[in-house]
Each structure stands twice: as C-alpha cells, then as structure tokens.
Amino acid sequence: MQRVEGLDQHVEKLGKQVHHFKTVNEQLTHEIALLKRHRFAKRSEQLNPAQASLLDDLLDTDIAAIEAELAALQPAPASSEARQKPKRAPLPAQFPRTLIHHEPDNTQCTCGCALKRIGEDVSEKLDYAPGVFTVERHIRGKWICDQCETLIQAPVPAHVIDKGIPTAGLLAQVMIAKFETARYEKAQHLTGLFHVRHR
Secondary structure, X not given: OHHHHHHHHHHHHHHHHHHHHHHHHHHHHHHHHHHXXXXXXXXXXXXXXXXXXXXXXXXXXXXXXXXXXXXXXXXXXXXXXXXXXXOOOOOOXXXXXXXXXXXXXXXXXXXXXXXXXXXXXXXXXXXEEOOEEEEEEEEEEEEEOOOOXXXXXXXXXXXXXXXXXXXXXXXXXXXXXXXXXHHHHHHHHHHHXXXXXXX
C-alpha cells in the first residue's frame, strides 16, 4: 500500500512537471513564431526605420529622465574628492607686491597654552596708483593650540567686491576713466554739432 501511494505521488509530480514543460514549450513556440514573422515578413509589414528612430528618441528621453531622477536621489559628493582648480588666472608676476600681514592680536589660547603657527591663507588684490598697477598680498596666518585644538585666524578684511580682486583705488580709477571718456565723447559730439550749425 505504501509503495502504491508513493507511486501515485510520483505520478502526480511527473504530471505537474509535464504540464509545466508543455506550457513553457507553447510559450517558446509562440515567441519563435513572432520572431520569424518579424524577420522574414514582407518589407511592407516590417518596422519603418523612421519609426524605429522615433522609438529610439523616446527611449533616450526616458533614459535621460531616469538618470536625472537617480542623480537627484544620490547624496552630494564627498568633500574628499579633489577640488577643481580655480579658473581665475594669477595676477602678473611683474607687478610690484605689497605684503600685508593679518595676525591675531594675541598668540595665547584661552586655555593658557601658547599658539603655534601652522600655515597661512594668501589672497591677492589688484591696486592702482596713478600710472602703476600694484598687487596687495594679504597673508592671514593660521594659529592652533596643541592642547585644546583651537584654530585662530585673523578675520578676512572687508572688500569692495566680495571675492573680487580689485581694490578701492582700482575701482576709483575705472570710474574716473569712464566718466572722463563719457565727458570727452559728449564734448566731441557737441563740438561736431557746433561746427555743423555754423557752416
């Protein structure tokens, strides 16, 4: 009896497998028929290349939209990545330079330890005195306390244009030059009108 029950279960299992294989076989046969029809059909029934390019354009648009969504969901890149080099060219080396040091008033930490200089930040500003361009080189030292790891640095001096390189002297010269140019052009225009009227 046990052997008969085991054989019945085995027959039932084999029947399910046969049914599964028949289904897969029918599906594969259908797919092969579709592929053959697509490959060997008449030219009039095949997909137009222009229509194919339209589909490609739609696919490219969808892919671009998905990539944009993925980029928006990704976290911001870590600051450990290499920073891009600044695009502003350095000021010409032939200009005379005036060194201006900005150091903290006190080189002693609030905890009582002496501060140690570990580096500096350097920024350059373009200045103009009549007939001569000069460069102001601002040097801000970095001081640190070994005990409490406090970093002290003199504040950035105020600039006329934030993150710009011209000083007040250069901007004043530019404004005066523009005013003089406009005044000269106006005088030339008026002189020309005067000569036209008195001919």
